[in-house]
Amino acid sequence: MGWAPATSTNYSVRLPDNAAPAYCAITSSGVDKGSIEVEHILAIDQQGKPIDAEGVQPSAETPLHLLLYRAMGAGAVLHTHSLSAALLSQLARDEGQVRLTGWELLKGLRGIDTHEAEISLPVFPNSQDMQALSSHVEQSLSKERACYGFLLAGHGLYVWGKDLSEAKRHLEVLEYLLQCQREVTRHGHPANS
Numbered sequence: 001m002g003w004a005p006a007t008s009t010n011y012s013v014r015l016p017d018n019a020a021p022a023y024c025a026i027t028s029s030g031v032d033k034g035s036i037e038v039e040h041i042l043a044i045d046q047q048g049k050p051i052d053a054e055g056v057q058p059s060a061e062t063p064l065h066l067l068l069y070r071a072m073g074a075g076a077v078l079h080t081h082s083l084s085a086a087l088l089s090q091l092a093r094d095e096g097q098v099r100l101t102g103w104e105l106l107k108g109l110r111g112i113d114t115h116e117a118e119i120s121l122p123v124f125p126n127s128q129d130m131q132a133l134s135s136h137v138e139q140s141l142s143k144e145r146a147c148y149g150f151l152l153a154g155h156g157l158y159v160w161g162k163d164l165s166e167a168k169r170h171l172e173v174l175e176y177l178l179q180c181q182r183e184v185t186r187h188g189h190p191a192n193s
């Protein structure tokens with residue numbers, strides 16, 4: 001879908017409690033996700049330390065995944081670098097959110113049954129300091145009601161769900177809605193004002 005250019009993006013799932021100290025399985029750093037193999041997925045503990053991994057490091061963005069398990073009760077976390085997410089988050093950096101309303105596909109999000117619903121994706125400034133960024137996001141997200149994802153400005157989209165299939169559904173919904181919004185923004189539709 002063009003959502004994972006070069007070696008960008010990362011994906012994880014929460015492991016069952018009886019797998020402790022393994023906490024979640026996450027993609028390794030620096031791998032082209034178009035040619036990912038099972039050895040590029042590793043188990044990490046709650047601090048993000050690899051368990052029995054040989055020569056692979058977890059994604060640099062692991063702290064953001066861990067915070068979503070901790071703070072949002074996620075069962076799976078998916079992070080993409082689509083053009084729409086990078087572009088719209090950059091444009092909305094000062095506003096601090098991208099609002100989405102009026103689209104039928106909103107109903108693909110858990111708990112939404114009408115196109116008239118409005119959701120907001122918070123936009124956070126991008127950073128290479130993942131610890132600082134994750135604590136900033138964690139503090140802000142706990143105040144968000146029914147939050148389905150967030151954007152990092154000029155960077156990409158984070159989405160989660162209670163399990164991998166819900167996270168994938170939410171990802172496809174939000175990427176589609178961001179594409180709609182991107183076209184509306186480009187063509188200056190009044191609904192964007």
Ligand SMILES: [Zn+2]
Pocket residue numbers: 008009010061079081155156
């Ligand atoms: Zn990223």
